[in-house]
Amino acid sequence: MNITKKYGKFKALSNISLEIKDKEYFIVLGPTGAGKTSLLKVIAGLVSPDEGEILFDGMRINEKQPGERNLGFMFENYALFPHMNIVDNISYSSRVHARNPESTQKIVQQFLMMTLLMGRDDALPKELSGGMKQRVALSRALMNLEQTKLLILDEPLKALDAGLRNSLRRELLNMAKSSILDLTVIHVTNDQREAMMVADRIALINQGKVVQVGTPHEIYYHPRNLFVAYFMSEINYFEGKCVKNSKRKGELHKISTKSDKFLKQIQEDSLLLPIDIGIDKIFTVYTDHQKFETIDDGDNILLVVRANHFKIREGNRLKDKKNAFIGLIKRRKFMGVFYRFEVLVKINNKEKRLIISIPATTEIHQKFQEGSNVTVYFPEELGIIFKHPGKDEINRIMSLV
């Protein structure tokens, strides 16, 4: 099944085109107010686009009523009918379509079993906990799936406790990927971690526009701009210049047997770019051909390094490593899987705070205390280069308000 939508000027959305593949778990990710819910409503037919087409399997369905589109829609906060008990909620679509009451009864009981709500047929939505409501809403949406198997989820985990979110997210993924259901899922969220955990592909949306579409790998390692880079994790950014007259064809990097496939690919396809970010060493970073061509010698650039792509060593042995800073640990915080350090370094004689997260081990726990001197560095393939977007743009993105 394919869906294509193109439209312009619809309130919250402007000229969005997306293609969602059959049996794909597709995440629509973006901050609050980005237009994500509007997009879902257009797909479901709850609002019609001002311009553009919505295609299911190549067929235009703009004129079809929501009920004729054969999809399951799970709303934010679930929208369980407050005046009906859970059985009536789940079986609503069967009654609307006058399906056989006996087989409906059977399926509903199966759903109740799956939702751990057996014997609570008469419970009203308000009597259920958040997790139970979520499962009932999901069952109700699934009941409506017949020939087409498209499930639309609008922030399905938002209203839940953080702990519960983890386990229900797992259930959701297992269900979507189960071969019995063969589902195509469109799932909207504002949580980038949730997106990474479940997505086959992610569309990142901001201010009514698609910023980037890709697999979690692509979005994480090849963000199209600073917004994408920043949205996906904690980052450090450095303003600098492409070093004059030094631009040269980078040598193909010798592939390390230790890296995973995707990193190998980055290294294979990329060229080495020398840059100056205001300390007395020239940094070198791999970038792909296309970007390499667009950056000229002396251009202002922005270097972005994710917090977890830094490595840390004791002492001030700057010479040993490429792309290294020396600094002082200002703050250290244990966060479970990671330690998070704030390291003070000097760039252009100004103090800058680097954010660095390092997998927590006993060694880290003992060696790197607040106040100790350290060297931090990052591998050449993990630096991300953008053309400098202008100070205002950087401030706008980093302030998030």
Added chain:
Amino acid sequence: MMQKEESAAEKPKTKKTELSLTLKTERYFSKPKYRKILDGITISFFVLVIIGPIINIFSTILLNIPSISHDVFNDELIGALQWYNILESLSVSFTIASVAVIFDIIIALPISIILTRYNFRGKKFLDAIVDLPMAVPTSALGFSVLLFWRLFGINPGYTLIIFGHIVFTFPYIVRNMKIVLEKSSVLYEDAARTLGAPGITVFRTITLPMMKEGIIAGAILAFTRSLGETGATIILSGLVETAPILIVGFRRQLEIPSASFLAGILITVSILLLFSIKIFTRKVKFPVKRIWPETEKYLSKKPFRYFRDGFSLIVLLIVILIPSFFIITQITEGNLAEELFLAKDYKWAYLYTSFIDSISVGVLAVFINLIFGIPLAMIITKRNWGKFITILDTILDVPIAIPSAALGFAIFLFWGPAGLNFFQPGFYMILFVHISFTFPYMVRPIISVLEQSNEGVEEAARTLGASNITVFRKITLPNIKQGIIAGSIMVFTRSLGETGATIVVMGRVRTIPVLIVDWVEANVFASAIFASLLVILFSAFLIFLLRSIRKKGDVIVA
């Protein structure tokens, strides 16, 4: 980004001045004992003004059983004719109220949905014009209805009363439906649509059940308003006598025992009705389980929808809107100048003094109800007194539920010459009666904004160091401003439009609605039309004021 604190600003500098006089006084009076004193005063007011007279009327009936049984059942001349009259009038009143309310609900359902779920040009105007009859004195409305249907040869009587009652009760019903529709999320309807339900099914199984509270609230309000209405009814009734008219008649002929007996019956029946509807309707469930897919799908088709919407809009126009404002076209009827200004009986002078009296009563009623209404609303929403609050909350609606003529009569008995002899019929007694029956109209909107307003803000202010009264002045009061203004305008318009209760206690004073009734009965139509237009314009101004300060569906009056 939060910046690092500059260490230079670290110097502690905690010079404290004395608290200002206001803050000091507020802090002093925030002590729990003063709160208790205020609560006490508020509740005594409530009891004296509203509960007292009602209880008194029953004790009066009990004390006067011999004279009642004589006058009503065993008169030497007419026997039990009074009793038959009373029964007859009650049945007329209930029939009219039921017919009007049912008709209203049928038309109001599509209209309220059009006004909340559709988007079209002129929606705001339609919305305002539908609300307008609520603010216009019923006697002026009734007069307009009379003039309109006269064109079609319908004369005062049963039918005309029903037409009149439909007009002035309609806004109460639409308004309450609109409020619940605006509150209930479109999400539920969307959910049903994605599950495949056609329009009619969505309406019947999702929208209607969620509107239940609003329909009931509106119906109760409309029913009781119809039951108690006097002004318009006098104009439209001809020879038919409804219960409030009978009370006014008894009072005019000083048949106090009969009047108190009938008032007692009306009050009892109204209160019973109010409670039984409140209890009964909670158990009513709409048949949401059964669905007839084919039929409902068929009926959801566009032509049916257009027909339904079009039909209800046309009925709205012909039965409600045009009759309400028909009077505007009649301004040229008769010789106004001669009748009003040149005739020897100084009608213009009467008009002037009535107008002043009407407005003075309205303004004073607003003022006094504000003083006691705000504390009572606070008691009902904030105090943790369990059952007592529930009881208080229910009793609060009683003045809305019982016919104002009956309430007016109860107050006349309690505070007037026959009772405590505090007031003589006249201006102050009118004021007193108006305070009493408008009180809930002031308190309800304030309760409703208080319930919606966020308690967290008050807690925030307290954690920042503000005493209770300071919090009230600086935080609560600005937040409930809307409710206060809405309540004030409701009180003022209700006071301005009231006829029945005023007639019972007015002595020689006339308010505008009474004056209109008098003039219509005396057949001086030109002056009556002029007076009506005057109050209609005034009310229109007020209702637009109310709408301009009202946020979407925040105030539920019943």
Added chain:
Amino acid sequence: MPEIKLENITKHFDEGRVVAVDNISLEIKDKDYVFLLGPSGCGKTTTLRMIAGLENPTQGKVSINKKNMEGIPPEDRDMGFIFQHFEIFDHLTVWENVTFGLEVRGYEDDYIIEQATKALKLVDLYKYLDKYPSMFGNPGLQKLGIARAIATGAKILIMDEPLGSLDPKVSRVFRHQLRNLVKDLGLTAIHVTHNQSEAMAIADKIILMRAGKILQIGTPYEMYENPNSIFVANFLGEMNFLQGFVLKTLEEEKIEIWLRLGGPRLNCNNPENKFKLDDNIVVAFRCEDVYLFPKNYNFEDSKYDWSKMQFFKAKLNASRFIGETKRFYLELDNQDKFESIKSGTFEEDFNIGEELTIAIHQDDIRVFRMPEDLFNELSLT
């Protein structure tokens, strides 16, 4: 020197029908950043509100600086309170919001201006001081909420889900700023949340609550490494739980356990010889403590000390890339499933369906007695 102490605090609602907080005692030291953590309805917010004076305890004593707080209303407790839904005064400007607490305390004008300016500059809202808050989104509103709370100069900061209404991304940025702010100003902070990663990221100390009771108190490191129950272990981070029984008791406070249905056998620590032969137990280990190796990896060649490692085989069902980490979904012969998390750049790459050798350090395996209802212990409702 603010020090907060709760002694045997109990709170009932609805005339005793609901026990929100059940006889808890705790102590909060000066300048500590303390978290009250737990699932919805565990009593954490009620506890916080009792400290602030917005609720009165049914029983027990709250004292601040060794002074009994009974009968002292919130306005006299001198605390800053930050709310989940901000509770900003809409009808006042940014400046009026921040100066509110200073005005009602009757401070001198100079001092008010100085404090409010400082607070607004700290949260970077100074340029908006004459605007109304309705122009802000949630992040702006919460910054204002923070400025308002710290402007009064209160030394205790009380926060009820302060990051709960923000987008996940925004809240992850804010959390570190919030900690830095509290530390820079030298405040004592109490922060309520249901979000364990937020607590782990900011807290000096965590108080974990469930059903009105305190389960464990400790630093994030202590709680994470040494949870005292299955619930705590599960709540504070993703953990694998496998069922089994004690096969043998060994010397030096050790036991050999056998995972259920013929799963692998593991040697585990048995401090104070708590577990006896045949006891039903649950073993727990953190996802990041699970190391993966190819099936025939030669451990003898390596320079590391493998002596305390426990080895067994498992099948790789799936793997997912999650940015900072990569997650591997594994299955034992007995069909029990568990997960492994690798962080940093991922050194190994395995094929789906491949059989792998799993290694876990003995000290990283925690053993719990099998509870009556394991499902209930693991469920977060």
